[in-house]
Amino acid sequence: MEACRRCGRPLKDEKSIALGFGRTCRKKFEVEEAEFRRIQITIDDALRIHRLKIMPEYFKAVASKAKRFEIRKNDRDYKIGDGLLLREFKDDDYTGNEINAVITYMTDYEQKKGYVVMGIEVCA
Ligand SMILES: [Zn+2]
Structure with missing residues (x-):
């Protein structure tokens, strides 16, 4: 039944x-x-996990740990210690590949208004 x-x-x-x-x-x-x-x-x-789209070329660079920073418009009140869930985005869709990272440093030195550079560390 x-x-x-x-x-x-x-x-x-x-x-x-x-x-x-x-x-x-x-x-x-x-x-x-x-x-x-x-x-x-x-x-x-x-x-404090921010879900962000990321293009494949940058996704690869972050995944290989060659790229340890993100430059983003700070429209989400990012803070050191926040998590980033970087979601690979290609042809108007998510590929399913994701990277977890933590913001380790922030500066807006010499950046366009409202933009921020974030040092990031990829989580294992
Ligand atoms: Zn029922």
Whole structure:
């Protein structure tokens, strides 16, 4: 017998079986999913992790540890100690390749207004 994925009670009608949820649980599940996504964003904020797009040529340079800095517009209130999740971006899409790094140094010396240079260390 098919059981509800949320509460484990047996499912009776075909539509519920196809969805994997009873009608009430389906609605509650959607609310819970939305809440889960909201909490994830909050966790990123709390842990101070910035998700950033990065072009393949720069991704490779960071991955090989040849490039240990990022120059970015500081529209995210970057701080030393913050995490960067560098997500390789190619042809309007994420490739799935990612690098975790930590900001170790910051300066805006001689930079365009609003821009910052960040020293970064790639995490193992
Ligand atoms: Zn249920």
